[in-house]
Amino acid sequence: MKKQEKKPVKELEEFGKKLVLDIEKGRNPTIDFALRSLSNVVFDTKTKTLSLGEKQQQRAFFNVSHAKKFLQTLEVAKVSKNLLDAGKHASLRDVFYMAKRTIPQSNINIVDDQVESDKALEDLELITDCSREQLNINANKMGSVAGNVIIEDARDTINWAKLGSGGWSIPSNVEDIEFKSIKAKYVIYMEKQAVYIEFKSIKAKYVIYMEKQAVWERLHEDKFWEKQNCLIVTSQGQTTRGIRRLLQRLSQEHDLPIYVLADFDPWGFYIYSVLKFGSINLAHMSGSMTLQNAGFLGITADDVTNYDLKKHFIKFKDVDLTRLKQIADYEWFNKNKAWQRQFKMMKDFGAKLEIQALSSKGITFISDKYLPEKIKKAEFLD
Amino acid sequence: MKKQEKKPVKELEEFGKKLVLDIEKGRNPTIDFALRSLSNVVFDTKTKTLSLGEKQQQRAFFNVSHAKKFLQTLEVAKVSKNLLDAGKHASLRDVFYMAKRTIPQSNINIVDDQVESDKALEDLELITDCSREQLNINANKMGSVAGNVIIEDARDTINWAKLGSGGWSIPSNVEDIEFKSIKAKYVIYMEKQAVYIEFKSIKAKYVIYMEKQAVWERLHEDKFWEKQNCLIVTSQGQTTRGIRRLLQRLSQEHDLPIYVLADFDPWGFYIYSVLKFGSINLAHMSGSMTLQNAGFLGITADDVTNYDLKKHFIKFKDVDLTRLKQIADYEWFNKNKAWQRQFKMMKDFGAKLEIQALSSKGITFISDKYLPEKIKKAEFLD
Numbered sequence: 001m002k003k004q005e006k007k008p009v010k011e012l013e014e015f016g017k018k019l020v021l022d023i024e025k026g027r028n029p030t031i032d033f034a035l036r037s038l039s040n041v042v043f044d045t046k047t048k049t050l051s052l053g054e055k056q057q058q059r060a061f062f063n064v065s066h067a068k069k070f071l072q073t074l075e076v077a078k079v080s081k082n083l084l085d086a087g088k089h090a091s092l093r094d095v096f097y098m099a100k101r102t103i104p105q106s107n108i109n110i111v112d113d114q115v116e117s118d119k120a121l122e123d124l125e126l127i128t129d130c131s132r133e134q135l136n137i138n139a140n141k142m143g144s145v146a147g148n149v150i151i152e153d154a155r156d157t158i159n160w161a162k163l164g165s166g167g168w169s170i171p172s173n174v175e176d177i178e179f180k181s182i183k184a185k186y187v188i189y190m191e192k193q194a195v196y197i198e199f200k201s202i203k204a205k206y207v208i209y210m211e212k213q214a215v216w217e218r219l220h221e222d223k224f225w226e227k228q229n230c231l232i233v234t235s236q237g238q239t240t241r242g243i244r245r246l247l248q249r250l251s252q253e254h255d256l257p258i259y260v261l262a263d264f265d266p267w268g269f270y271i272y273s274v275l276k277f278g279s280i281n282l283a284h285m286s287g288s289m290t291l292q293n294a295g296f297l298g299i300t301a302d303d304v305t306n307y308d309l310k311k312h313f314i315k316f317k318d319v320d321l322t323r324l325k326q327i328a329d330y331e332w333f334n335k336n337k338a339w340q341r342q343f344k345m346m347k348d349f350g351a352k353l354e355i356q357a358l359s360s361k362g363i364t365f366i367s368d369k370y371l372p373e374k375i376k377k378a379e380f381l382d
Numbered sequence: 383m384k385k386q387e388k389k390p391v392k393e394l395e396e397f398g399k400k401l402v403l404d405i406e407k408g409r410n411p412t413i414d415f416a417l418r419s420l421s422n423v424v425f426d427t428k429t430k431t432l433s434l435g436e437k438q439q440q441r442a443f444f445n446v447s448h449a450k451k452f453l454q455t456l457e458v459a460k461v462s463k464n465l466l467d468a469g470k471h472a473s474l475r476d477v478f479y480m481a482k483r484t485i486p487q488s489n490i491n492i493v494d495d496q497v498e499s500d501k502a503l504e505d506l507e508l509i510t511d512c513s514r515e516q517l518n519i520n521a522n523k524m525g526s527v528a529g530n531v532i533i534e535d536a537r538d539t540i541n542w543a544k545l546g547s548g549g550w551s552i553p554s555n556v557e558d559i560e561f562k563s564i565k566a567k568y569v570i571y572m573e574k575q576a577v578y579i580e581f582k583s584i585k586a587k588y589v590i591y592m593e594k595q596a597v598w599e600r601l602h603e604d605k606f607w608e609k610q611n612c613l614i615v616t617s618q619g620q621t622t623r624g625i626r627r628l629l630q631r632l633s634q635e636h637d638l639p640i641y642v643l644a645d646f647d648p649w650g651f652y653i654y655s656v657l658k659f660g661s662i663n664l665a666h667m668s669g670s671m672t673l674q675n676a677g678f679l680g681i682t683a684d685d686v687t688n689y690d691l692k693k694h695f696i697k698f699k700d701v702d703l704t705r706l707k708q709i710a711d712y713e714w715f716n717k718n719k720a721w722q723r724q725f726k727m728m729k730d731f732g733a734k735l736e737i738q739a740l741s742s743k744g745i746t747f748i749s750d751k752y753l754p755e756k757i758k759k760a761e762f763l764d
Binding site: 082083086088089090091093094095096097098100101102138140141142143144151152153154156157158162163164165166167168169170171172173213214216217218221222236311312354356357358359360363364 | 476540546596745
């Protein structure tokens with residue numbers, strides 16, 4: 001199992017000590033870190049992910065245009081340190097309220113809008129080289145999972161195969177936290193005190209990730225994961241960071257391929273694109289988010305023809321066509337013949353199609369025929 | 383434990399037989415059921431829920447304005463019968479695709495829009511006196527639960543206290559299905575073949591239902607349910623039918639009071655209103671959805687003052703004020719002095735406040751101080 005080497009508390013302390021040193025030496029306290037802007041987002045053709053380029057930025061305390069952001073960065077660092085010290089987690093919204101304090105002898109709040117604390121946290125990820133999750137800060141909780149997996153999480157041993165019709169509810173934070181700090185004058189790192197999710201046993205050949213909870217319930221009721229020896233994971237709509245990390249850990253630590261099942265529309269393609277290649281917003285996190293061995297399972301343009309689904313087409317609106325063009329132009333798609341063929345066919349259809357249209361073929365058509373056939377033929381778009 | 387006496391397959395068969403009889407007798411096939419329109423929605427002051435009045439409607443096959451709806455009603459009845467016969471469930475979207483077939487020798491589809499199959503299903507609930515869930519049709523899956531409860535669901539025994547940081551993912555359908563039909567020439571009802579959720583053991587004094595997943599994760603991490611001997615349930619945004627039924631079953635079968643924790647805004651009040659008194663759309667389902675013993679725990683106008691939270695006010699927009707006025711005029715609120723006081727205070731504040739504003743008081747303030755104090759003082763709005 002690949003373990004995280006970073007110690008968030010130590011990183012935060014080093015960050016603080018560096019600033020104290022600046023002050024003691026009579027220097028302008030400054031923070032240096034990679035520039036997070038579109039001009040510095042590059043597609044790394046080796047790792048095949050969106051990542052940050054070489055450009056750096058500097059944030060200085062004695063600089064009128066930097067001072068507030070400087071303070072905000074320090075404030076969220078303090079909030080994160082408090083959380084780590086207490087062994088507690090908080091949501092992005094909580095962090096906003098914790099950081100929204102009034103600067104003494106003024107009527108100025110450190111942050112007035114969650115966008116400010118969110119951005120400061122993304123900067124802090126770069127400064128400390130720790131993910132927000134490692135800094136004990138969570139986003140939304142979403143999604144469910146089922147399959148032959150036994151994990152240990154927060155001292156409970158959980159069997160994903162024995163959770164009835166509901167499955168396990170995926171927490172917002174799935175990191176394997178190895179170190180916990182203790183409230184004391186000095187910090188002692190204690191390994192394994194607050195171990196989060198640890199995979200004890202996995203019996204599966206692959207993972208299917210689907211955008212729709214209803215499809216997950218279909219496959220779960222049909223015991224698809226049992227019959228096909230796989231895991232089934234869902235969110236609703238956009239994939240949360242918790243789920244992306246869970247998929248990456250399954251893929252990297254256990255060599256499981258991830259197959260993506262989404263609607264046949266530009267947004268379905270985009271879900272796959274983000275999972276596999278990363279996104280502009282999280283370019284600085286690509287290393288811990290992207291899925292090198294993900295494949296797009298469907299719905300494809302060929303499925304529409306092979307399974308006779310045209311009857312269920314939903315006609316394109318202008319916005320669909322615009323989005324399709326944008327996606328077709330992505331650097332990681334624009335020279336990929338198989339994908340360009342899909343984009344062209346979708347454009348020619350002038351229509352999209354939902355996964356659930358497969359239900360018109362029979363209640364369990366997706367579990368009994370569509371998925372087994374596609375997986376047997378290994379018909380994945382890369 | 384209160385058991386459902388209705389047998390959905392039997393009800394559907396009786397519905398079909400009645401129509402066959404009409405045809406054999408040379409009568410115009412007709413369906414009679416309660417009128418589902420605003421003019422027939424009444425607030426029942428005895429049960430304190432929104433329900434349907436006495437008005438009836440008739441749907442006849444030989445009536446140009448009824449014929450299509452008549453067919454749609456029969457079609458969804460057929461889909462439901464197929465699901466029950468196969469012992470399978472499907473989502474509302476699946477049902478739409480299953481019902482979207484072309485009438486032979488025509489180019490007319492039975493349904494063209496999900497609104498049509500959804501409405502036909504609501505009618506079918508009235509016709510058969512079975513809930514959509516009993517007819518094996520599910521809506522969205524959402525939400526998580528934790529606490530000292532052991533259930534049996536789909537033959538798995540699940541301990542809600544032993545599920546790590548994620549908790550149990552609540553399925554879309556939580557009915558205790560006692561009867562399963564078998565694919566055969568005649569139907570044999572087999573008790574306990576597909577038992578869904580059965581409560582085996584419950585150790586809790588009350589249930590806290592919260593609108594926000596992030597608040598649930600806060601309470602779960604703080605082991606609030608363990609310390610306070612309660613259950614914690616969340617959805618995200620609107621409460622799904624699955625969660626409403628789960629809460630009702632906990633409340634009715636195990637006499638647990640349900641405390642609602644929501645934002646201090648008109649929408650937070652509305653979440654409570656729907657849970658306790660029902661909604662216009664589901665007036666025909668009030669009996670199996672509403673929570674007689676629910677209480678609004680917070681955030682209240684008094685909390686804003688008592689816990690010094692005004693700093694975190696979010697100013698009202700016009701739409702907030704309009705919504706507040708609508709809610710204040712509801713029949714079940716307009717003579718309730720305690721609620722009218724809340725509405726007036728909110729109006730005077732001209733502002734709303736989020737639950738998470740409590741985080742400004744400390745990471746675990748909500749678990750250590752706010753909730754224990756409120757629950758000890760039993761400060762609930764009724």
